[in-house]
Amino acid sequence: MAAARGSAPLQYGREAAPAPAGLGRLCSFTPVAASRSGRAAGLRNMSQSFAAGSKKYSETVNADSLCWTPSINSKPSVCIENMPSEMLIKVFSYLDAVSLLHVACVNKRFYQLASDNGIWLKMYFSCFPAKRRIWKNEFLQMETVPSSCAVVEDRKPGYWKKEYILKQIAAVKTRVMQLVKPVDPCTGLPCKNQKAIKASGLSWIIVLKDKNGKEHVMEKAHLSFKHTSVSIFWHGTGWPCLDVLSTLKLFGVIPLLPDQSTAPSKNGPRRRSLIAEYSLSHLTESSVAVGSDNLVQLFSLNPGLVVGLWKGSNEIAFVTVSLHYHQLLERSALGSATVQYVLPPDKPVLDDIDPEYGLHDYDLHLDMHSEKHTYMCGTFRSLFCRKGDIENGYLKLTVVSLKDNTKHIPLIGTVGLSWETAAFKGIVKDCYMMDVTVLDETQKPFWCFSAPVCMELSSKVSNLYDYMGHIYITDYADSEACPVTKIINCSGYKTGLF
Incomplete structure (x- = not known):
């Protein structure tokens, strides 16, 4: 029996499974016994051999069979964030300015790479070519342009990004200011x-x-x-x-x-x-x-x-x-997210006429409107104010005399402020938007506003035979002035008086 056990291969009801190719001597073992204790000892020896050797294969062992299962090595995931900085800068160099600003919001590393001076310098000179200085004489002709390498190295990171953005803003401002230069002679305001x-x-x-x-x-x-x-x-x-x-x-x-x-x-x-x-x-x-x-x-x-x-x-x-x-x-x-743009102060025009004469040559443009309707639009010229009508820094301008019928302007339609939502719309009667533009004697805006106002029925009755209707008054006041508008209903339509 002993000789038989030593010469015959160990079998557990079937042929022994061959070792996987490539394992060599590491996977070879000699069964010591067919008994339970022998099998256990063999498994212990095999596990020790695997622990000391290569880890390319793992084993699953039970009491009846032996098999080898290859282990799965996790490969590093390919991600753009793991790319070298040089390669990312090369990729970013193909983006436009808006896309670069979007990329800079991803994380801190992308922000730093997207602010690379080399990228923005190239973009800067592609939009705003550098001016060349040329010196000529009979022996030498020299043309100088800034060296890109020197310009990039001498500047802090993000310098050319900031310069590019500021230059673009200035270019837009210049283009817009050219459009608002033409002035409407009636209103003194830009006409475009x-x-x-x-x-x-x-x-x-x-x-x-x-x-x-x-x-x-x-x-x-x-x-x-x-x-x-x-x-x-x-x-x-x-x-x-x-x-x-x-x-x-x-x-x-x-x-x-x-x-x-x-x-x-x-x-x-x-x-x-x-x-x-x-x-x-x-x-x-x-x-x-x-x-x-x-x-x-x-x-x-x-x-x-x-x-x-x-x-x-x-x-x-x-x-x-x-x-x-x-x-x-x-x-x-021109303001910021927290501070309003401060308007330049109005400088009064020095009057070369006798100061007792008062202020003169003011113009008024009045516009009464709603969203789709204009109820009245007119310009009143050569307004003046006597010295006695100036009080506490305010002046009184009489635009239209009640007795001067030639300057009365009729209102068109029924006055009302229209509104609309996603499901409803309507008109609030006796309300409108009032635009007031006062020009000084140099035809420059002196006082301007646009505001919602309402008309209120006055208890007074007109004593003029031509205007026997109701009198409506519009009051508006702000920190600069307080205009009063009188609207008189006459024979089915309304005439505006100031």
Whole structure:
């Protein structure tokens, strides 16, 4: 029996499985016994051999069989973030400026690589070629241009990125300022504002901030251009409740890198310019109620803002703002996200006439309108103010005399402020947008505003036989002046008097 055990191969009911190719002596073993203890000893010896040897194969062993299963080595994942910096810079060099700014927002490493001076220097000189200086004499002709290598090495990282962006902004500003140079002789305002707004990619947004500090941005707006102002309407859905809101900010938004060939994208890099900030706390108590109809109630905040609330609730239906054209582009583009653009102060013109004569040669352009309707538009020239009419820094200008019928201007249609939402629309009667433009004797804007106002029925009755109708009065006041407009109803139509 002993000789038989030593000469015969060990079998467990079938032939012994051959060792996998390539394992060599590591996988060979000699069974010591057919008993349970012998099999256990053999398995221990084999496991020790595998632990000391190669780990290319793993084993699964049970009491009845032996098999070898190849282990799966996890390969390192191929990811763009694992690429060498030199290769990433080469990839980034094929991107345009807007795409580079997007890539810089991925992580810190991409931000540093996307700010590479070599990439932005090439882009800078492709858009703004360097001026060459040439010296000539009869012996030598020399042409000098900046050395790219020296320029890149001497600058801090991100220098040429900043220079490129500033140069693009300056180029757009120059192009826009050229468009607003032509002036309308009647209003003294730029006559190509609409083209300038389109060329710069300018748009407007409102940001509603609640009491917890969360901001709600309203992007989509409808524009209505008039003679001296632009009205902007936001009437989307998803307005936050008025009770939780604290402020409303109006911003002008302009693309950081505007492209005339494509429409500006709201997902692209943009700059904000703060135009106005309004407090919405206690809106119904602190603001002026302009008017109402069966569905909405309108509240006005200076300058030029209208908030429409659904009747019986504190839910916002729409928001409208009217912006006067005077220095509109500067206010919408030259401020920052936190600071408004400061208008240059008006310098009074020195009068070479006797000061007792007072102020003279003022012009007024008055525009009364709603979204789609213009109720009155007229220009009144050669206005003056006597010295006795100047009090506490304010002057009184009488635009139209009640007795001078030749200067009376009729109103067209029924006065009302139109509004619209996603599901409803209507008109609030006896309300309108009033644009006032006062020019000094040099025909430069002296006082300008655009604001929502309402007409109120006066208790006074006209004593003129030609005007036996009701008298309506429009009052408006801001920090600079307080105009009063009188509207007299006469034989079915209304005539505007100032």
